[in-house]
Amino acid sequence: MLNKILILLAVVCCFNTAFAQKKNLTDAYFALDHGELDKAKEYIEAASVEPTTMNMPKTWAYRANIYFAIFRDTARTPAHQEGDLNESFKSLKRLTELDPKGTFGLDVFNTIIPMYDIYNLSGSKNYDDHDYQSAYDNFGKVLELSKMVNQLFNQTNVDTFTTLYYAHAAFKLGKKEEAYKLYDVLRNERKYDDPLIYQDFADEAAQSKDTLKAISILDDGLGKFPKSESMMYQQLNYYIFSHHPGDAIGKLKKAIDMDPTRADLYRALGDAYKNTDDTANARKTYEQALKLDPKNFDIYKSLAEVYYNNAVKTIDEMNSLPDGDKRIDILKASSDALLYKALPYLEKAKELDSTDMEVLNALKEIYARTNQMEKVKEINADIQKQKGN
Template sequence: MKRMILVLAAVAIAGYSFGQKKPKINQAEKAREEGNLGEAKEIIDAAIEHEKTKEDGKTWYYRGLIYASLDTTSNPQYENLANEPLKVAMESFAKADELGGKSEYYISDANGLPILKSQQLQTLWGYYLNKGVEGYQAQETDKAVENFTKTQWVMPKDTTGYIYAGLAAQSGEDYATATKNYYSLINDLDYQSEDIYNSLIYIEGTVNKDMDKALKLARDAKSKFPENPDFAKTEINYLIQMDKIDEARSGIESAIAKDPGNSSLYFTLGVMYEELEQKDKAIEAYAKAVELDKTNFNANFNLAVLHYNNAVALVTAKNNLGITTEDRKKAKAMEKDILAALENAMPYWEEVLVLEPENRTALESLQYIYSQLKLNEKAVKVSKKLEALGDVE
């Protein structure tokens, strides 16, 4: 008797399953379009379980649309119908692609024109990007990061969401999230940016106090952006902070021994000596860099600055002297040294101006130098160039 009851129960269950109506997936999409997201979700959830619809790519495509709508809806009635609806939506779209053929899924607009899935994803991506920007502008960095991160789910290969999420997180001092996004950019998406490396170096070295990571990043950046002298300077700075001065020096000197005609290596040597406050050796190294390559902008610029700063230091010392007879003698003697330092700086500033004709720092420095050296015609020309550039914004 007991066995008969079990058999009858099994038959009843089988009969119930067999008798379930096939969910109408088109009705689910119609409900979504009309804003009835609860109904749409109920139908589509049943459809992904039903034998006759669960292997249909269109079922999963509609599910993606419905769950994406649940994530973007402003209707509080539907806001909490699903957990992480966007993730469910993207998983559904992926499943639809897996089951579908070569043709792209689409729905029709009011005029009967097709709206392709790729277009719908682009619109969804733009929605989250705009929401992220709104959050950032309102200084709600958590909301900004949340929405920028969602753009990554929609378009995982697009770098924009990672850049914005990283910047927003860094602005909100959420450095863990910032670095996660920045590392994704350089390691996973091969997005090589000086700004991204600078941010990572700052976070790892200054915030996280991980000098080894910061040093590695500086070296990677130096390799990827050889024209940017700041990364070489950063590398040397970290080596000095880590008490690895001999490593810094030997590394540069070894490279120079292998390639003695390399102007950039002498520039790097100059940077190291400047960091060690050995200015005479720095000047010597920069001068060698310029000798090897007259167009080495950074070496010319640093040489000009060092000589010019020598003059400034002398002027400051002279101005701090008193009015005694001995002080006046010292001041007069110092005037020659000041003019000599300005004369030393002048050719390098002039070369900087050849390489960058609108370099304001060079123009302003030369204006002062020409005036002090009584080179009035040159001073007038430089003044006119500065006037033409206008005020700094």
């Protein structure tokens, strides 16, 4: 009889202990329902480590909701703590591990959907700010949440937009194998394509010093996305910086046709003409650039260089002639005329930036050749000032 009583007492004790432990879960639910978030947090933390409740999906559903409510509570100081949001996220991950059939999906619906948007917005802002590590982290959470939604609500959706920018962030961080795998999934499994994919593959080729391959990749991309300005400008840079100015001219003209308001495109086209010794078109194009951007130092300097460099070539030709050659006077007059044409552009460039030594030295030479000695003194003072700095 005594043994039966002891067994009964043991059963009662176990029942009371289990009830007390599960009571934390119940109390957490009601505390959340009444907006008593600190109490809810205390109860759910106890439930999350108690043997009878720590592996219950309901525990982690409640915990996700409680921490998300704490995160969104604007009355708290400070509010919107990232740690609270991350705890809610971790709880959702644990829930999906314990609830593969999605039994508690509806219980966390009002947590998981807005959390998805929060991480997505954060990732987008990080991306726009070129903070690729934070973008990678936040977009990664978005993709994990997308998988959770699919599991909890029996769906098969793929967030192609987030996958694309997550892959690009990975590429920027040097995680290129991961990026390429994701691009492969997008293009081959999801039949999704985007200029950004071509740009990253082209960038990889360019970094490997295979500029022709990079240009070819972007040609393929532009064949599918002919209005992609980002791909077009990237390809233009490859042409220009790979010393293929002749090839760049046609591309630049096409770019200008698409957006004739961009002074930088006219300047780049002027550079391409200048580098192919087409000085007439270079001058015309730089003049057009100045109409669009009349305070651009680089354009004034580039336009001055067209005249100045031609003057230097003429002077070199003149100096190569023997004394008494009749062509000397003709060439001198021609070089002086070119220097005079360069002068106003150099003076305007100096007005916009008085520290550029190339401009200062060119002005000094022109003033000396045209016998403007007072201005030579002024320029010498400017040059000494810059050397002192």
